[in-house]
Amino acid sequence: MSELKNQIKQSCLYPVLLLDDLITERFRRLLLHLLRYIIFILVLIFVVYQVSTYWSPVAGFWLFLIQIKNKILGLLFINLSLFGIVYLLELYFSARYYFELIAQNRYQAIDSYTFSVGRILFQLKDDDLLASFGRAKLGRAILRRLGLSQAVWQTFLATPYTQVLSLPVPKIGPVVKMSDLMEHFLLSSPEFKTWLLASGIKEADFLGAVNWVILQLETRELSRRWWLPENLLRRPGIGQDWVYGETYNLDLWSRDLLKDEIVSSLQSASNSRQKELQQLENILVRSREDNALIIGSAGPDKLDLVYHLARSIYLGKTLGPLRDRRPVLLESAKFISAFKDKNTFEQGILKIFSDAARAGNIILVIDDFPNLLASAKILGSNLALLIDPFLTAPELQVIGLVDLDHFHDQIENQVGLLSRFEKIKIEALSSAELAELLLRQVSQIETDYHLFFTYQAIMEINHSAEYYFPDSISSDKTMDLLLEIAPWAKQNNLTTLGQAEVLSFIQSKTNIPLGVMNSEDKTQLNQLEATLSARVIGQTEAIKSVANAIRRARVGIRNPNRPIGSFLFLGPTGVGKTETAKALAAAFFGQEEEMRRLDMSEFQGADAIARLIGSYTSGQAGLLSSLIREHPYGVVLLDEFEKTSPEILNLFLPVFDEGVFADGSGKKVFAKNTIFIATSNAGSDLIWQLVSAGKTPQATELVEAIVSQGIFKPELLNRFDAVVVYQPLAEAELIQVARLMLKKLATRLEAKGIVLGVTDFLVTAVAQNGANKVFGARPMQRYIQDNIEQSIADLLINDTLSQGMKVYFEADSNSGSGLAPRIEKM
Amino acid sequence: MRVAIIIFNYFIWHYGQALKSLLVLYRNFFQFSFNFFSLSLMFRTWISPWRRLDLDYQGNIFNAGQWFEAFVVNILMRLVGFLIRTIIIIVGLGVLVLLSLSLPLVLLSWLVLPFGVVVAFLVGLGLLFLP
Numbered sequence: 008m009s010e011l012k013n014q015i016k017q018s019c020l021y022p023v024l025l026l027d028d029l030i031t032e033r034f035r036r037l038l039l040h041l042l043r044y045i046i047f048i049l050v051l052i053f054v055v056y057q058v059s060t061y062w063s064p065v066a067g068f069w070l071f072l073i074q075i076k077n078k079i080l081g082l083l084f085i086n087l088s089l090f091g092i093v094y095l096l097e098l099y100f101s102a103r104y105y106f107e108l109i110a111q112n113r114y115q116a117i118d119s120y121t122f123s124v125g126r127i128l129f130q131l132k133d134d135d136l137l138a139s140f141g142r143a144k145l146g147r148a149i150l151r152r153l154g155l156s157q158a159v160w161q162t163f164l165a166t167p168y169t170q171v172l173s174l175p176v177p178k179i180g181p182v183v184k185m186s187d188l189m190e191h192f193l194l195s196s197p198e199f200k201t202w203l204l205a206s207g208i209k210e211a212d213f214l215g216a217v218n219w220v221i222l223q224l225e226t227r228e229l230s231r232r233w234w235l236p237e238n239l240l241r242r243p244g245i246g247q248d249w250v251y252g253e254t255y256n257l258d259l260w261s262r263d264l265l266k267d268e269i270v271s272s273l274q275s276a277s278n279s280r281q282k283e284l285q286q287l288e289n290i291l292v293r294s295r296e297d298n299a300l301i302i303g304s305a306g307p308d309k310l311d312l313v314y315h316l317a318r319s320i321y322l323g324k325t326l327g328p329l330r331d332r333r334p335v336l337l338e339s340a341k342f343i344s345a346f347k348d349k350n351t352f353e354q355g356i357l358k359i360f361s362d363a364a365r366a367g368n369i370i371l372v373i374d375d376f377p378n379l380l381a382s383a384k385i386l387g388s389n390l391a392l393l394i395d396p397f398l399t400a401p402e403l404q405v406i407g408l409v410d411l412d413h414f415h416d417q418i419e420n421q422v423g424l425l426s427r428f429e430k431i432k433i434e435a436l437s438s439a440e441l442a443e444l445l446l447r448q449v450s451q452i453e454t455d456y457h458l459f460f461t462y463q464a465i466m467e468i469n470h471s472a473e474y475y476f477p478d479s480i481s482s483d484k485t486m487d488l489l490l491e492i493a494p495w496a497k498q499n500n501l502t503t504l505g506q507a508e509v510l511s512f513i514q515s516k517t518n519i520p521l522g523v524m525n526s527e528d529k530t531q532l533n534q535l536e537a538t539l540s541a542r543v544i545g546q547t548e549a550i551k552s553v554a555n556a557i558r559r560a561r562v563g564i565r566n567p568n569r570p571i572g573s574f575l576f577l578g579p580t581g582v583g584k585t586e587t588a589k590a591l592a593a594a595f596f597g598q599e600e601e602m603r604r605l606d607m608s609e610f611q612g613a614d615a616i617a618r619l620i621g622s623y624t625s626g627q628a629g630l631l632s633s634l635i636r637e638h639p640y641g642v643v644l645l646d647e648f649e650k651t652s653p654e655i656l657n658l659f660l661p662v663f664d665e666g667v668f669a670d671g672s673g674k675k676v677f678a679k680n681t682i683f684i685a686t687s688n689a690g691s692d693l694i695w696q697l698v699s700a701g702k703t704p705q706a707t708e709l710v711e712a713i714v715s716q717g718i719f720k721p722e723l724l725n726r727f728d729a730v731v732v733y734q735p736l737a738e739a740e741l742i743q744v745a746r747l748m749l750k751k752l753a754t755r756l757e758a759k760g761i762v763l764g765v766t767d768f769l770v771t772a773v774a775q776n777g778a779n780k781v782f783g784a785r786p787m788q789r790y791i792q793d794n795i796e797q798s799i800a801d802l803l804i805n806d807t808l809s810q811g812m813k814v815y816f817e818a819d820s821n822s823g824s825g826l827a828p829r830i831e832k833m
Numbered sequence: 834m835r836v837a838i839i840i841f842n843y844f845i846w847h848y849g850q851a852l853k854s855l856l857v858l859y860r861n862f863f864q865f866s867f868n869f870f871s872l873s874l875m876f877r878t879w880i881s882p883w884r885r886l887d888l889d890y891q892g893n894i895f896n897a898g899q900w901f902e903a904f905v906v907n908i909l910m911r912l913v914g915f916l917i918r919t920i921i922i923i924v925g926l927g928v929l930v931l932l933s934l935s936l937p938l939v940l941l942s943w944l945v946l947p948f949g950v951v952v953a954f955l956v957g958l959g960l961l962f963l964p
Contacts, residue, residue, distance in 0.1 A: 022841075022842035023842075025835050026839050077960045077961075078961055080957075081957045081958065081962075082957065083957070085953075085958065085961065087953050087957075088953035088954035089954075091953070095843075095946070095947070095950070098851070099846055099847070102850065102851065102854060234858055234861055234862075235861070236864060239861055239864070240864070240868060242865075242869060244868050244870065244874070245871055246871050246875065249878070249883065249914065249917070250878040250881055250884075251884070252884055253885075253886075366885070
């Protein structure tokens with residue numbers, strides 16, 4: 008017998024594992040159910056028999072039962088005995104089924120390994136632990152959570168790999184845990200690690216999925232053990248509130264948190280919340296200043312801490328003096344809206360606080376405390392003074408929930424009020440804590456919607472919430488994404504959600520192309536320059552810069568703490584700068600309309616900053632801040648960038664550098680999913696000079712000139728991903744642009760049933776007569792409008808041209824434009 | 834062999850660790866009953882007014898009527914509180930006594946349970962197959 012198999016037998020868990028292998032947990036529970044039903048039926052039959060012996064009409068009907076009385080009793084005894092055996096075995100199993108994550112301290116050195124590891128060891132056939140991992144039910148569950156099917160696992164086993172033939176040494180504690188064994192797999196078998204990576208599973212994902220599966224198993228097992236003190240004590244005692252007063256007035260405007268569904272279904276708090284909860288309890292049990300102000304950024308985190316306090320009280324896990332307390336949430340908004348004048352408001356407040364103080368066990372939680380203070384002020388009442396006697400009374404504790412912004416505005420300057428409270432600052436949950444929160448919530452969503460989430464899907468939700476929705480409140484948006492994706496998956500007939508499905512969901516919300524690239528996507532990305540060149544003529548350098556930015560963003564290697572891209576397009580007018588921005592919006596965000604223009608020449612003068620980012624004093628919203636808040640995913644074209652004031656230019660430094668800026672009221676605006684394109688005619692003269700001298704203008708040369716002229720500062724230019732120089736269009740390029748413009752007109756006419764013949768003659772005429780050295784290709788549009796569109800319009804009005812006809816333009820020296828229309832029937 | 838290992842270890846557990854666990858289970862039940870009937874609170878507040886529905890003594894020697902009114906109401910409220918709490922205390926103590934009395938019985942049953950299961954099986958077979 009191999010050493011490994013010997014090791015298995017030496018553990019105290021061996022007999023339980025044997026039992027588990029002989030009669031599986033599922034089979035035992037099924038058997039118990041079945042036997043319960045059989046016993047019930049047999050007891051029922053026996054009761055009928057007993058009744059029949061005393062009641063003759065029934066006796067006649069159930070006569071045959073009397074004949075088989077002993078048989079029924081015999082069956083009942085056998086079933087009771089079988090039920091007893093299975094139940095005792097279940098108790099034996101349950102008593103020895105230790106816990107790995109929830110109660111680590113229950114293991115002893117003599118156990119050698121945890122039960123989960125034992126289940127994998129028990130599947131050992133040829134000393135290869137990796138193969139037994141895939142055979143064990145637990146291993147299969149982990150692989151499934153990683154999105155790996157059994158077929159995929161079998162293909163790995165079929166390839167040559169280093170087998171894992173020994174158990175690792177325990178890292179922490181006396182026994183080998185699943186995390187030890189899994190790390191051992193990764194270390195001992197490089198092929199396994201490589202295979203995981205090739206399947207898109209990082210080491211952290213693998214270990215995280217293992218912990219998640221074990222945690223789910225144990226949480227389920229723990230909740231089944233009704234006899235444990237933590238489960239027994241969940242039931243509140245009879246008459247705990249008989250000793251305390253009724254709160255009729257308070258009840259009208261508040262919610263009892265001990266009876267709240269959210270509290271009873273709450274999972275245990277994360278580590279950072281535990282610390283804050285401890286801090287809160289310590290404040291509430293003090294003999295004086297036993298009121299707390301919970302201060303944090305806007306969002307549900309502050310209330311969440313109060314829910315956790317209520318949960319601790321509900322489970323009897325709080326410090327002694329808080330055991331019989333009743334946390335009650337005053338619904339400030341509802342209360343404020345009901346009172347219209349100072350007197351009734353003050354009476355209402357006094358009634359509520361008197362009720363709460365008289366009851367003797369109330370912890371009064373005031374949501375949005377600054378709002379209540381401000382509303383009282385509007386009515387002419389000084390709330391701080393009014394409630395001051397209650398804040399010093401030992402019978403009542405008050406918890407005020409305050410947003411960080413409002414704390415500085417409205418509370419910090421009220422020294423008297425502040426001295427009655429102790430402050431607790433709530434920190435935002437870390438990414439790891441949010442992931443833990445998500446993992447605990449998933450089971451419920453899976454049951455409600457009949458879905459299955461892979462571990463990577465959950466991690467992607469957590470990551471995407473931070474990456475693509477940076478302006479929302481972290482814990483809120485992460486949970487919201489999880490809650491939103493479930494109905495979306497149902498609508499799309501999905502049952503298993505992996506990373507790709509989460510990315511598709513994010514794409515549907517943001518229009519940002521995400522997810523795994525298929526061969527079509529890859530071809531499109533490789534041919535991006537060609538696609539863009541079809542719209543933007545001649546500007547190879549510009550197109551290359553833009554295409555590279557798109558490719559970087561699409562493969563997910565761009566810096567997440569900057570905008571997707573920021574470009575400065577320099578060049579004379581009419582060379583395709585705006586057209587490039589439009590083409591970029593269409594290529595990246597799916598439609599041209601995702602490009603939004605700001606004419607920067609409008610932002611000059613004293614009120615420029617207020618108009619761009621808003622003003623706190625006037626309450627005016629800023630154009631840029633509103634635009635980015637409303638459309639965080641898109642292209643922003645900053646037209647004529649050089650014409651704005653230097654203060655505005657400075658404002659863009661953090662925007663291009665960090666993808667974030669503060670609006671007029673100090674609130675952050677996130678522009679991390681935006682592409683900025685600034686266009687400028689600065690340096691056009693130099694470009695013309697160089698082109699006239701037969702040279703190609705270089706960006707470095709132009710940048711030096713612009714800096715020396717003081718148009719842009721070097722620190723601003725440095726923050727652009729690329730400064731792109733647009734060359735004036737040559738004759739051949741102007742002809743291409745003219746052809747594109749005429750084709751657009753032809754498409755519009757085609758919709759009206761008229762065909763425009765875009766001949767070489769017409770194209771050349773437009774290019775030669777319409778283009779202008781100074782204004783580039785732009786005047787061609789005017790030329791087409793004045794000479795071709797107008798001519799066609801006249802023909803249509805005179806009924807000379809109608810549907811089903813073809814119109815050509817030919818040379819005509821008599822006409823002012825040198826063009827004359829010729830009509831043909833089709 | 835596998836079945837023999839399970840049975841052997843089962844009996845070690847049944848007459849060792851399980852007995853201890855049974856006592857712990859009883860302790861949990863005692864704790865639960867004590868908590869469920871809020872006995873500690875009931876004793877501490879046995880004669881407190883019902884839901885703090887008491888009146889303040891605002892009268893004085895010259896206004897004995899008002900003082901007496903408050904006195905009567907307060908006595909009544911204490912009486913109501915006393916009666917209801919006494920009922921809960923009696924029920925709670927009754928449950929605790931029943932639990933205590935059942936402990937030796939349950940312990941004894943646990944000790945003979947493995948034999949009881951075998952006996953029940955044999956009796957069942959006898960009833961089923963004997964004429």
